[in-house]
Amino acid sequence: MEASVAIQVLPMRVEQTDAIVRMVDEAIAYIKQEFPDAYVGPFETTIEGDYTHCMEVVAEVNRRVIAAGAPEVAAYVKIFFSPRDGVLSTEEKIAPYHVNAK
DSSP states (O other): OOEEEEEEEEEESOOOHHHHHHHHHHHHHHHHHHOTTOEEOSSOEEEEEOHHHHHHHHHHHHHHHHHTTOSEEEEEEEEEEOTTTOOOOHHHHHGGGOTTOO
């Protein structure tokens, strides 16, 4: 695994909260389709894997939000890329803090 990518998409110029939630839910559904083990957090979704595939998903997520009805989308993306040594998994990073979480 050479990349870990956190994605936050914000549909812009959409006034109704339920419409925003629907669009974000559609984006997350697509991400989960491509990366079933994606970690969905309250502010962003994290994917891990091949760098090229991760970047393709980032690009497509924006297109999906536009197709869902947003006139504009802002995407905030954090990328950790280590093709030689690989990256720590999300589970490795957060497991110590979720020992008692259910």
